[in-house]
Amino acid sequence: MTSPLTAPMRVSFDYTRSVGPVLSKFLTGLRDQRLIGGRLADGRVAVPPPEYDPQTHLALTEFVEVGQTGTVVTWSWVSEPVPGQPLDRPFAYALVLFDGSDTPMLHALDVPSADAVRTGMRVRVRWAEERSGVITDIACLEPADADADVAAQAPATGDGEAVTGIITPVDLHYTYAASSEESTFFRGLAEGRLIGQRCPTCHKVYVPPRGACPVDGVATIEDVELxxxxxxxxxxxxxxxxxxxxxxxxxxxxxxxxxxxxxxxxxxxxxxxxxxxxxxxxxxxxxxxxxxxxxxxxxxxxxxxxxxxxxxxxxxxxxx
Amino acid sequence: MRDVAVVGFAQRQMDVFPGSPTMVELLVPLFAECYEQTGWTRSDIDFWCSGSSDYLAGRSFSFVQAVDAIGALPPVNESHVEMDAAWALYEAWVKIQTGEVDTALVYGFGKSSAGLLRRVLALQLDPYTLTPLWPDTVSLAGLQARLGIEAGLWDEKAMAEVVARSLTDAEGREYPIRSGATTAAELLAAPLYADPLRKHDCAPVTDGAAAIVLAAGDKARDVCERPAWITGIAHNVDSLHLGGRELTTSASATRAAAAVGSLDGVEIAELHAPFSHQELILREALGLGADVRISPSGGALTGNPMFSAGLIRIGEAASSIIRGEAGRTLGHATSGPLLQQNLVTVMEA
Incomplete structure (x- = not known):
């Protein structure tokens, strides 16, 4: 049996999602350069806010703005970034507790090497220049220097309409393989031939061949030129x-x-x-x-x- | 409750499956093995249930194509979960409990190597605040591992010891794709890949498939000398929000174990831990003592075929009973990011 045919395959589409009232508050905040959390039933502030309280399962109704500087709770080093990640050079993912929040949030931290990041370090939001109410409105996080110019990140005033939906582009790349039976069919086509296979049990001829007879569940092995x-x-x-x-x-x-x-x-x-x-x-x-x-x-x-x-x-x- | 047992088990694991992601060519011989073990044909199977993912296959309705491997004329009673096939086994167990069916064949399959697995799996995360950042599975596991290391719950040596035991156990076995006797000291000499993780801390990208046959009461006794009776099975889930749960423990695994009942007397526990530190979390969460033999099959660190690795853990735990090597075993499966979902089953001779 020769090896199956393979071809690169790209699956690309957008997920368009409505966001509901809770995530709307959070995402509208991002667009307006503000970090909005939700108050949980136990009094803690969660960023991002979950739509429903994890203990009481009631919808969140109280929202709280938190600081744009926070503390790294844990991190991991991304030595080989993959497409779509916030940075295309090695970086750290970090869970960060923003000042005033009680639950850590994930984002990318832009540092030159693993030596430049440690748990407990102070980081702040770096806003994307163009924002539309998506999590990537935060371009990434960056180290917050002690002498940082806090005024430089003063929130913009937000009086635009609330964000009601997001679009998430998905772009997946595969090496798609044909089954060995399908490969026989396609190689036949390259020679101007049409090749099917016969089920050894019911003797039905399938073209293109399927690998198993869908009636009998047995492998089809005998080639038939049509x-x-x-x-x-x-x-x-x-x-x-x-x-x-x-x-x-x-x-x-x-x-x-x-x-x-x-x-x-x-x-x-x-x-x-x-x-x-x-x-x-x-x-x-x-x-x-x-x-x-x-x-x-x-x-x-x-x-x-x-x-x-x-x-x-x-x-x-x-x-x- | 009806008595339900595992009476058949077959598996395949490999680096790269050379055929199509519908894996029909791989499932046909697996089913044949199950028929041989039970003496049954497909007409003796009342219910079929599979676990797989179209994101892995890169095509829609790949599980429908896979039904070709059954031979579905006349039509079969069939279902599917987009989770590890351990959850398909749970569905089949419930179906048998309803009394509607007496036998079931559960299978899982996945060609992890078709795409970039650690990236594809970002699609299982919260679609609003996580997926758009494309956090890969290895990076997420690194966050969890470091939390435990810095809290003093475990260290890199304990993680390496898990890997060393797994690789040593896998040596000479038929299915693992990574194996070879080694020591923690040797492993710790390897460079960091995703600080704090080394490559050996991460399960290898694995293609594969597995199938388990379940049967109730006398049907099980008829075809198996020593069926692995399921005396407890439960699953549980934690929050999708990574910041909304304690990542250094597994509350859902603890809840699943509590629902199963006492784990006393379990001799072997096959744990589905795709990262070395996750085995440490699970041992603690399940309350497994030092006398419990962990994953003698080599575990997920030596072969982790997506959507069947959890089912394989149950199959391995059942097989040790069927072969007469143990009297009470535990099979565990996980799904989702960072041990978000956990299934525990206890089986007895």
């Missing part, structure tokens, strides 16, 4: 534009049951007006020029009518 002709079992006409769409609607996306296969593959139907496509229509694969082939289903542009008579419904009724 012809490039098949039958449209069902289809839909895409009329709705969407992000990332590569062709202009309307177009037809169909399930094509290759001759000899037991499961249909999804692809485009070409060379025929959308309103003339029908269940049972006989079609053949339209391959791109050979020099453009790779280990991808995109080697096939789509399927076009062969002109043969339509297949009987009974011939594909079990494959819908």
């Amino acid at each position: 012809p490039h002709t098949g039958t449209v079992t069902t289809f839909c006409i895409v009329n709705v534009p969407f992000l990332g769409q590569r062709i202009d609607p309307p177009y037809v996306s169909a399930y094509v049951l290759l001759d000899g296969a037991d499961i249909a593959i999804q692809h485009l139907i070409l060379d025929i007006p959308a309103d003339e496509v029908r269940m049972g229509m006989r079609v053949e694969a339209v391959w791109r020029p050979r020099e453009e082939w790779g280990t991808t289903i995109e080697n096939i542009n789509g399927f076009r009518p062969t002109g043969e008579p339509d297949a009987d419904f009974a011939s594909f009724a079990q494959h819908l």
Whole structure:
């Protein structure tokens, strides 16, 4: 067995969240360069404020502004920062007890080396230049020198609207591997072949091969080369534009049951007006020029009518 | 309460699983092992429950794809948790208690190596005040370790001793991906990676999967000479806010253990501690005495496949009963950041 195919894959999206009344107070404060905590039932001040009291489970209603200077409670050294962290050079994460708060808060501390940080050291907020009501409005923390100019960090007045939501971009990178069966399928495509696999128990032919027969739960091992002709079992006409769409609607996306296969593959139907496509229509694969082939289903542009008579419904009724 | 026992267990652990993150190819042989141990086929399994995460796989509904490994025609009774599969085992145990089913196969799988694991796991944190800072799991563990060190609760030597025992225990075993007899002194000579942690204090990034078969009453006795009867199982959770709980203890582990009942007479405790100092926290939180053998399998520091490492702890603890090596054992699983969620199960011959 040759090694599976792999490809880099990036998953990127935004989480858009509403924040509720408690976090709104905290995040609005950040935007306005203020640190707002909440008073817990036992009298302690928590920064950030939890939405509900950890003991009484009642919503927090009393809010308290705390100092922007605090004390490091614990820290760890980040020798190899990962993307998205507040600093792209080695730094420390620290739990910091801000003056007037009773619960430590996590943020990044900008110091040149692990030798420059110790538990108990005094640090202060470094505000981001542009703030929108998110935790990264605090760019990071920095050592608070004894002779610090406190006036320099006087809070800005905040009379803007309360923050009601945040957007958190997520950007994940993977090395995505195909299964060995899928790899066989994609390598076949690179040679202009369509390769499925047969279940040793029920003898159904799956294309693309799946690694296990979903009916019997046994590994599929016998390769089966399939012809490039098949039958449209069902289809839909895409009329709705969407992000990332590569062709202009309307177009037809169909399930094509290759001759000899037991499961249909999804692809485009070409060379025929959308309103003339029908269940049972006989079609053949339209391959791109050979020099453009790779280990991808995109080697096939789509399927076009062969002109043969339509297949009987009974011939594909079990494959819908 | 119905008597429920572990009657089958299979696992795989590796540095890098070469196939797709749905892991169908890995689950098929694992299930086959479970069938062989019990003499059952899939039609004897009343309920299936899995633990996995799409964030790890980098694709949506990866657990649905994994159902291919069962063979789901006719349809199967199936469920899933986005947690370590130890919690899937809890769900299956509850399902058996309802009387609706008598047998269950629980499985977990995860290809941790597909992405940058310590970064991906930032997505399990509080989404408003933590995830946007992308705190990686190793850095968070460092904060916790230092708190204990500076409070005098443990020191780097005690942490190294945990690692040395784990690596020594793992030597010659089939599944751990890190092993080799060593000493605390040798380990302490290694450089710091995430001060105060050395790399060996952190569980290795591990791909893998595991499966456990549960059965009630006579069904368990029919297929296993010495079933590992679950005499107590409970789980508990601490605040998502790191500043809102005492990080040098594990209140949720203590509460889970209290719900299970007495831990007296436990001979072996398989603890799911992905960082060396977390084993020290757990031993204290669970009140385990010096006479309890901790994680003879090598534990999570020698192999920590995400979403099955906790289930593997239960499987290892059960196996020592099934093999006749112990009469009363404990399996523990953790999930979430810094021991936020803990599950404790006690099993007896």
